[in-house]
Amino acid sequence: MLLLYVFGTIVLINCGYYLLFSKFAFYTIPEKSFQETPPVSLIICAKNEAKNLQEHLPFWLEQNHPDFEIILINDASADETLDVMEDFALKHPSIKIVNVQNNEAFWASKKYALTLGIKKASNKHLIFTDADCKPATKHWLVEMASQFSSQKELVLGYGAYDKTNGFLNTCIRYETMLTATQYFSYALAGMPYMGVGRNLGYTSSLYYANNGFISHIKVASGDDDLFVNENATSKNTAICVREESFTYSIPKNTWKKWINQKKRHITTSKLYKPKHKLLLGLFYVANLLFWVGTAVIFFFYSWEIPALIIGIRLLLQYVTLGNAAKKLKENDLIPMLPFLELFLICMQMCIFISNRPSKNPRWK
Structure with a gap:
């Protein structure tokens, strides 16, 4: 026995x-509440993402938020990323560009690039996504921004992956769904532990009060989950899970690329509390x-x-x-x-x- x-x-x-x-699983998603939509800075860090920026910038620009700017960070790209950014900036004054050059102390560090982008932001409330992401709707930015309040300084969103054919895509979407279920559930239980940079928001005051990424600046990844793990609390964290607030990313297209991505995530998770x-x-x-x-x-x-x-x-x-x-x-x-x-x-x-x-x- x-x-x-x-x-x-x-x-x-x-x-x-x-x-x-x-x-x-049984969380009741609140009705739309757009009464308070603070000014926001949308921050996108891109490295060799000319094609994705060309495709996705129009989706970000057409967001129906009444007051937002876009901070585009060119992280020492070797392709036409900076040219694409400058072309869009000429037509849209809401776009600001941060052109990051490699330096010896922070060689190829996304966190260093993000730090420069955050310093460039005019607004206290920051929303982050990636260059290979597009919002589900024109309401994405409003949905995410409306979750901020005097107490809520960190907003966890859902970063989904595009649905394509094949078992690899199914596995990627399952793992993403399971991970999101975990971090949303833990947050609702008062134990927030991670978020994803594809769809994440926090205030600059939270960032500066906790010295940004300094405690893990030498770790290549973790600008999203390590920051959340270090700074999220039961009182300062909100979740945003209305379908209009999702972002969709391009999934890995080979098993090798996906496995390498998971290896990085596992290495980062070793630094959790x-x-x-x-x-x-x-x-x-x-x-x-x-x-x-x-x-x-x-x-x-x-x-x-x-x-x-x-x-x-x-x-x-x-x-x-x-x-x-x-x-x-x-x-x-x-x-x-x-x-x-x-x-x-x-x-x-x-x-x-x-x-x-x-x-x-x-x-x-």
């Missing part, structure tokens, strides 16, 4: 996490042990009790992640949830094993 008790405990831990995720690393690590281990236990439990016990335990766990997964997927407009993932979870666990294990210590990669 010992094995059954152990397996039951693992499933109980699993279910505890899915109950936590129900914070977001201990309590967050413990909770996130336990979630992964519990999921791994659940599938290991599912594979062996029927060899030792009659099928009825193990099947009941497994069924309860899978049902809870479908209810919570299914509702979360609907909120994030990823409905097509719902039928494949258990399979995608198992595949992602295996992929993460391979990445953990192969992710040997190495020099910090440059951001692009």
Whole structure:
């Protein structure tokens, strides 16, 4: 009976996490509230992104926010990125350009480039996205900005990926949906721990009060999640999950590129606060042990009790992640949830094993 008790405990831990995720899965999205839309500075850092800027700048410029500027940061690009920025700036006075040159102290550092862009901003409220992102609607900037208040200085949005054909795209969107469900749920539970730079907002006062990125300036990535992990609290953090507030990015198109991206994320997550690393690590281990236990439990016990335990766990997964997927407009993932979870666990294990210590990669 010992094995059954152990397996039951693992499933109980699993279910505890899915109950936590129900914070977001059953979260009631507020009605539109645009009464207060403070002036904002939209900040985009670009390195060799001429094509994406040409395509996406019109979407940013047509936002219906009444008072915003766009800060375009050219981070020492080798292509026509700066030319594209200057062409748009000639036609649109709301655009400001920061042209960053490489220097010996901050070679290829996105955080250094972002710091210069933040200093250029005229407005206190800052919204960040990436050059390969486009907003879902003309209301994106208003939706994000309206979440700021006298107490809320940090806004977490959802950065989705474009839907394309193929299993790789399905995996990328599942992992993105699961990660968003986690960080939105933790934030709603009063434990915000990360956000994504594809759709993120915070005030300049929060940035300067906490010395910006200085504590992790030498880490190549983490301008988004490490900043949030260090500075987000239960009182100063808001979430923005209306469909109009989503951004959509171009996903990686090869397994190698995606795996390399995940390696960087894992390296960055090692710098999270201990309590967050413990909770996130336990979630992964519990999921791994659940599938290991599912594979062996029927060899030792009659099928009825193990099947009941497994069924309860899978049902809870479908209810919570299914509702979360609907909120994030990823409905097509719902039928494949258990399979995608198992595949992602295996992929993460391979990445953990192969992710040997190495020099910090440059951001692009």
